[in-house]
Amino acid sequence: MAPLTEPIPLPELTTDELSRYSRHLILPEVGMEGQQRLKAARVLCVGTGGLGSPLALYLAAAGIGTLGLVDFDVVDASNLQRQIIHATKDIGRKKLDSAEEKLKALNPALNVIKHDTMLSSANALEILKDYDIVADGTDNFPTRYLVNDACVLQGKPNVYGSIFRFEGQASVFATEDGPCYRCLYPEPPPPGLVPSCAEGGVLGILPGLVGVIQATEVIKLILGKGAPLIGRLLLVDALNMRFRELKLRKNPECPVCGLNPTVTELIDYQNFCGIVPEAAQDANTKNGIPQISVKELKRRMDAGEEVYLIDVREPYEYQIAQIGGKLIPQNDVPRRLAEIDRNREVIVHCRSGARSQKIAEFLMQSGYPRVTNVAGGILAWSDEIDPTVQKY
Amino acid sequence: MTIFIPTPLRTFAGGQDAVEVNATTISEALAKLTETHPELRRHLFTAEGKLRAFVNVYFNDEDVRYLPAKEATAVTAADTLSIIPSIAGGWTN
Numbered sequence: 001m002a003p004l005t006e007p008i009p010l011p012e013l014t015t016d017e018l019s020r021y022s023r024h025l026i027l028p029e030v031g032m033e034g035q036q037r038l039k040a041a042r043v044l045c046v047g048t049g050g051l052g053s054p055l056a057l058y059l060a061a062a063g064i065g066t067l068g069l070v071d072f073d074v075v076d077a078s079n080l081q082r083q084i085i086h087a088t089k090d091i092g093r094k095k096l097d098s099a100e101e102k103l104k105a106l107n108p109a110l111n112v113i114k115h116d117t118m119l120s121s122a123n124a125l126e127i128l129k130d131y132d133i134v135a136d137g138t139d140n141f142p143t144r145y146l147v148n149d150a151c152v153l154q155g156k157p158n159v160y161g162s163i164f165r166f167e168g169q170a171s172v173f174a175t176e177d178g179p180c181y182r183c184l185y186p187e188p189p190p191p192g193l194v195p196s197c198a199e200g201g202v203l204g205i206l207p208g209l210v211g212v213i214q215a216t217e218v219i220k221l222i223l224g225k226g227a228p229l230i231g232r233l234l235l236v237d238a239l240n241m242r243f244r245e246l247k248l249r250k251n252p253e254c255p256v257c258g259l260n261p262t263v264t265e266l267i268d269y270q271n272f273c274g275i276v277p278e279a280a281q282d283a284n285t286k287n288g289i290p291q292i293s294v295k296e297l298k299r300r301m302d303a304g305e306e307v308y309l310i311d312v313r314e315p316y317e318y319q320i321a322q323i324g325g326k327l328i329p330q331n332d333v334p335r336r337l338a339e340i341d342r343n344r345e346v347i348v349h350c351r352s353g354a355r356s357q358k359i360a361e362f363l364m365q366s367g368y369p370r371v372t373n374v375a376g377g378i379l380a381w382s383d384e385i386d387p388t389v390q391k392y
Numbered sequence: 393m394t395i396f397i398p399t400p401l402r403t404f405a406g407g408q409d410a411v412e413v414n415a416t417t418i419s420e421a422l423a424k425l426t427e428t429h430p431e432l433r434r435h436l437f438t439a440e441g442k443l444r445a446f447v448n449v450y451f452n453d454e455d456v457r458y459l460p461a462k463e464a465t466a467v468t469a470a471d472t473l474s475i476i477p478s479i480a481g482g483w484t485n
Contacts, residue, residue: 141480164479167399185478187445200400233476240409246453246476331403 003037003224010036011065017109021063029225035063041222044068044131046119046147048099050207051137051161051214053085058215059135060103060110064222067103068131070115071095078392082204119143121266124150133221135159135214137207141188142269148173148181149266152257159217161210166203168210168236171229171248172217174257178230183251183258188273206238289360291375292347298385308344312359313351313378321390323349323381330355333362342368349374351392393467395425396474404431418451419463421473436475450474 013021013035024030030038041064045052048071059067075083075090075098083095090098096114103112115127119138128134128150136147136158144162151158151174158173160181173180213234220226233246256263284291300307311318311325318327328336330350340346346368350356353376360373374380382389394412397405405411406429413428415421426433436447443449443463449456451465452472459465467473 139480141478144480162479165399167479169476169479184448185446189444189446189478235474235476244453244474246450246474247455249455249458 003222011039012036013039014109017063024063030223034223034225037222037224038063038219039065041133042066042068042131043218043222044070044128044134045137046070046134046143047137047139048083048085048095049073049079049137049139050082050163050202050204051211052099052135053083054208054211055135055137055161055215055218056099056103057085057106058212059218060107062215062219063107064110064218066111066113066131068113068115068127069096069099070117070119070127071099072116072118082202082207084208119146121146121269124266125154128154128156131156133157133159133218135161135218137161137211137214142273142275144181145188145272146266146269149256149263152180153265157221159214159221161207161214163202163206163210165200166206166237166239168206168213168238170210170213170217170234170236171232172221175228175230177250179248179250180254180257182256183254184233184248186251186255190274203238206236209236209238286357286373287361288364289357290372291353292372293375294380294384297347297374307347308341309347309349309374310340310359311349312356317351317392320392321378321382323378323386323389325349330359333359337366340368345370345372347372347374350377352379353377393421393469393471393473395421396472398475398477400477400479401432401435401475404435405429414469415467417463418449418456418465418467418473421467422449422463435477446478448476450476 010033018025021035024035025032043059043064045056045067048056048069056067056069073095075086075093075095077091079086080088085102086095086098094116096116100112100114103110117123119127124146134147134151134156136144138144138147148158155176157175158181160173161170162168172178217229220228231248233248235244235246250257252259255261297307309325311322311327312330312333314329315327328339346363348356348360348371353374356377357373360371363371378389379391382391393415394410396410397408402409411425413421413424415424426436436444438444450473451459456462
């Protein structure tokens, strides 16, 4: 396929660059012109986490001229198992600053542009417009759909990667003739039905594998060489170390890239993904479930009340930290209802309050008259009540 | 035929990554799968019995939605079905 960009003239390589990229220059598929194309290229990495770390590092090493990074987060100790652009000394630091330092150390000629923000419908088109290619390393459905739609609307390839536990997916979306993310998944799953990585865990090496596949596709698109992952979904199964490939088709009825698109501007992606903004809800109830703070829970315990606390996390999480709840893992709840007393106020907790909210809603639907969710879960307990309760 | 179960749904299929079923069509294969593993049903199908929009089913390497006979497509023991749900992870805070 043809190279992505045709800037005229291509930038010259300096003497330092000729020696730095010598192993590229002797590859016929890259050569002098290809290396100049990489130097001229502008790539946007959305997220500098698990996928963004290897992506940005390899793109910087390969000689990409301009690398934009979008992130608003700070480095946490639990990131370091996989987010290899950040180091132990960076804990608490902005991911953008930490990433920039590593990238510039690797390649001082690299132009890093930091977008210290959460990508949103209000800023996405403005941020994307200066880039040739977008690499999506985000962690949530609203941003996935946002990146996809913004790429389709601006005609920019979306190099996609996604991971869960031991499994990954990669593809190239939103090229002129290829399918987009919405052709593959017209609708997001309702919140709660698909677990997030924070709940399900992820093998630290997996984003390395998938992020490097994304980086490879970015480079190929810029060079216009090889067969890109357009119209193909690559599946990576790290546990069995098996790679499979599925055919993707452009859906003529796709609401954003189809023949008669109904999405012609960016929409409210939180709403599209069924996420109700916090402000629109009564702070003390969520979807009809009363929320109890950890401070109030502790106050009731200290007052001598025998609170009826159910812990819906997994046994391995219970081993790390617990606050005295009865352990019934979330997926066991439906068949263990007999163990949960309907006549008492059932207070449910998990790590962050998200899973327990789902289970509280399930219990309410199952006819439990008094169900309460512990807002913030173990994390809030560790922050506000007892720091010796281990966060994870 | 072999039905590949993706990681997020394995809890509902007894932890297995693949399930063997004897079936003559794709819909029969999925029916047998959810008979054996009833918890999978609500993850794969709507209350009206339609495949959910965020779950893709592939017959070998082809999306079932694009097969001429769709779910009525005939299958043999050598064929595979892959269930591919959307996953969002990557940044993973």
